[in-house]
Amino acid sequence: VPVAYGLHPNSEINFMTKQADDLVRSIAELSPRGGGAAAGATLQEKAKRLLDDILDKLPDLIPVADLEERLGMEDRTPY
Numbered sequence: 001v002p003v004a005y006g007l008h009p010n011s012e013i014n015f016m017t018k019q020a021d022d023l024v025r026s027i028a029e030l031s032p033r034g035g036g037a038a039a040g041a042t043l044q045e046k047a048k049r050l051l052d053d054i055l056d057k058l059p060d061l062i063p064v065a066d067l068e069e070r071l072g073m074e075d076r077t078p079y
Contacts, residue, residue, distance in 0.1 A: 030047055041049070 030043065
């Protein structure tokens with residue numbers, strides 16, 4: 001959504017390309033590599049470890065309902 005940030009619409013191509021690259025890189029990291037089953041963790045274990053790591057890095061959820069109550073509708077803007 002580059003336009004929302006004041007960027008040129010053509011920058012959306014770079015934005016989406018980066019997202020696709022990140023997705024493919026993540027999938028490649030999760031895909032099994034050579035070696036036998038006894039070589040280490042299963043694919044599910046690797047995925048769980050990676051997802052747990054990502055969840056640990058995420059900030060706490062923002063209490064949107066509480067913020068809306070405190071702000072009121074007259075103070076609400078899209079920014």
